[in-house]
Amino acid sequence: MPTIILLDVSLSMTKPIETTENFETSPKQLAVLGINAFLDHVSANTKLEFISLMAFSSLYEEKSPFTRDYNAIKATLQNIDDYDKTCLETALHGVNQMVLGEWGNNTACQVVLVTDGSVGIGPMSLKESLTNLIHRSPNNPFPVPFSFPAKLHVVCLAHPNDMCLQRSKPLYQKLIDLSGYDGSISVPEQLNEVGVTSLFHKLAEDIYTSFKGTLKCGNLKSRIMLYPAPVHYTKVTDFDCQTYMVSETIDILGFISVNDIGSPMAVSRHLVLHGVQNIKDPMSMETEIDLTIDEDTNDESKTPSFCVLLHGALKVENMAALVSLGDNWFGFIYSWADTKKKSNLMLTLLVPGSDSVPWLGDLNYLGCTEQFEQCSSFPIRPSEKRSYSQNGVVWIRSAGLQSDIQKILRHARKLPEKTQQFYKELNRLRKAAISLGFLELLLALATIFEQECLSLPGNVHPDCAVQLHHAAEVLKKTQNQDAKFVITPYVANYNNL
């Protein structure tokens, strides 16, 4: 999960602190120390996490883009200037922009705010921002909840019973609540180097926990890890708001051809990796595998694994496995290739609920032909057609009306072969005009028909003129302005003419 370290560089961060050992330092110095400790912990344990650094005061600045090169961040930390006052709202907008620009809006990220516990004063202070939340216009939204799933961790480098901190804590908590995901507020037990270092170590330990579970297909199973670890999902619909968690057991319910699945919306995607016993990050295996051909790794790679079998079969058959992730939450597991060569097992989490993919129908009501007698096929069609496949009438732009009239006239010239189509189109137009109360159109159409009679070329069938004249007469009669009335062709006996 990518992490943004948001470092307060306002003047208050430079105020001197006396530590217990009578040693003078500042929140800023402690922050730099702590972040270094955090990076050390990450590089020792989870090498491949992306981390970035942003500094803020009343403005914000991206100090280091998302990188796996933690030494670069450490180098940057040595050259951070001091600026004016704390203004968190602007910085949080910056966080939104930075993450959206880099990872888009559905990659879960961690935001680690490192500050001294003062939330600023005046109009742009956090207190002020939070009080006027309800009066925000759509053009000036508050940056939290973030535009991406985010866990906000606030680190306050202040004495635990600092007055300022006591006032700020509820505001930070409110910010975390607003974000919609579980975050944390941490304050060092002792405001000195030891206290800060252990705080950051613990934070790094807490936020990079991996997801371990079991993938099951009946009696076949594998221990798995998901990378990145999935976060919970809160689904807000009309009249409902529910939070869903991924359960530890992921059960395969059946299989569907990738072609039938389409490309439904995914809440997130995760690599399904084999659950390994050691706590090392699975991603780091990639670098080790070629370097150290140690006995254990070798044996493990030769022990048959259900995951590998599943992957192979899904890839060969171009199918995906429908899995249940928890209560009424579903996902798909399929073979995914980053490049042409490296293929992997991928888990896509669908939007929670059994109706998240309209064309697959209710996911709880799927079955195979051997087990259930009455199966239909994909895709499921809605009971009602949408307007674009209904040939409805829209005359808001006159071009729509004009093309409907021209169609009738085209049929008119080809009478009597097109008699049926001529009257069908005529009645369609007439019915629409009546329901819209557009009676002016009926009279105008009668006039157009009469004129058409006059300008007919000599080689057309006599029926043209007869039917056009007949239709014009019927259109003009007001008693026929009933929606149920249908204009029928004039039946002429040419032998008696």
Added chain:
Amino acid sequence: MSLNTISLSKMYPANHKTVFVLDHTPYFGISCENPIEFEFLKSRGPGCLPIPPFSKSLWTASFESAIEYCRIVWDLFPQGKLVRFIASDNLAHLINTWSPSQQHLGHITSMMSLIGVPPPVHASNTKMDYTVLHGMKAAIDALSEITDMQQEKMNSEGQTKLMNRCRVICITSARDDESMKRLEEIFLNGLVQQNKANAKSDRFLVIDHCHLVIINTFPVNVESQVSNHPPKNLSLILTTEVHSVKASMVPNKLSSLILQHYDLASTTVTGIPMKEEQNASSSANYDVEIYHTSTAHTAILKGNASDSAAIQTQKENHEYQTVTLKWCTPRGTTGSELHNCTSMYRITPVDVNSRPSLCLINFLLNGRSVMLEMPRKSGGKITSHLLAAHGGEIFIHTLCTARSVLEDPPSISEGCGGRVTDYRITDFGLLMKQNTLLPLKSNYLEKNVTPVAEMKSRLNRLTRYWPLTISSTLIFNLKMYIDPLPSIITKETITEEEVYQCKQIIRNLINLENKHEPLHPLNSGQRVKGQKRDEQYRTMWNELDMLIKNNLHTENHKSVHMCLLECHSFKDEKVELDDALRELDQIGPKKSEIDTQRASVIRATTDSPMSPPPLASIAVSLTSRSTGIYATPRSLLDIMNSQDKSKARPEFFGRSGDSLVAKLYPNLKTENDRGPRTEGMEVE
């Protein structure tokens, strides 16, 4: 508190209930004075008389705009977004109810044709009380009524209080600001009165908040005295806004309002190649505008500010912005892979009957999909969206354009089990096909176990005994001898006929054994040359026993097992010493429970420091269930393969043979034959 406010407005949106109040008074019968001209009539010869100019009435203009609003809503939200129509003249005409059966355009237009045009302005009519207020009153009543969804929510216990938020859109014509203000006040008054009554009733809901949108309209050649006013809170329960527009601009006004009301956005697909109507050989590029939920744009608009500014333009004659994305001619079928879609919404074309719209729609409905490209300021472009139809509905999918955290992932072949090359992929593919999910007809809806739960137990049953690799099984490589026994025995119930079939298979195998015919495994690459016939049979019987023992679902299943036990005698304890030694060699430490002393003898003789590698988890779970000494899921071949590493063994093998002639280095050949490359994993 603020969190609640945000989620409440999201959970109880005003757009769940919308009432259109349409002015049907005699004034609306007058013309918009916006004559319709037809291009095709102009091109006619001079001999033709021009047709007298005609124009829509105010009624036609307002009603057609309102149903266009509905068309868009119901295309994008087939459920849960309800709209009612009320026409008001000397009384309120209720066109439809909140019932889903009356929430479609067909119902509304046919009901409207019964009401017809507004009543004419006659002297006799002046005494009648023609006003839009009747409709406003009826609208307040309608808003108090409980919809199906609200009822459902009220029935489910333990929920927070239901909020009844709604919207009224009134298209009318007022004389001046003063009379407009009066209209708003009367509405507020009615709302307050109604809420008092509602509070005492079970059948009606208190209206928590109403958004009243008044569109004041008039013929195009008239100047109105009514001025616009932006949304203002008249009270805690009522927000009102007034838009004063010429009749010809009502549709445009409603288009920009619908985007706000339903949080929609506009995308213009540009550069659609389309054949000319007149000249089929040439093609020109067209644009088609579509509406969809605005979050489809979030990813591209919030990212890079300069990129997003470049693709957004003001829509001509409208008050909103449209995002222009370029059509990208599809290459082949795009449905064959799962795209990384971060969002997906229904779309509807803005101009539903125009030729370019129809062309795009038909292209998509015929099963093809279109990628949309977004240009980048930094040069180059990026595929940001996918348009595709699924089951007759068209969707816009937002593709992930951002960087992936999954950069440089390891291949699955680098992980656990990645170097195993003889997985039973074909067999598992078959299992997948037998468990391919399909939608079920409605008669399963009443069952108390959902079909997918039934599928789960089905998969459980089918995998009771399922070796992962070809080398760990013999019977599944002897399909020509044992099929269809495995597929019968894993069924939930089996018929007498199927029992007979299974028994017949067992008897045939017995006959073959008696005739001393060797078994020929299907995967010839797997064939063990050195393997003795009787060993082969023994392994086969043990495995067959394992398969059937794990599938004793019914009495009939048990009778198959009985048959196996009767036909083939599993000589449990009465093994000859030599046999036992050999088996111990094959089975290894698994046999330890029988005779630890013997095992240690074997150990000493073979001098093998290596135990066979730990069994896969599945195999362990199976062994623990079984009781017999032969009941191991590991086949002979499996064990032999695992012993390949032990170089000290061949001489022991020779000594243990029951004949005096022993083949030297029997495993050598095996090693070469191993590795069914043709069946191998396709993972790299």
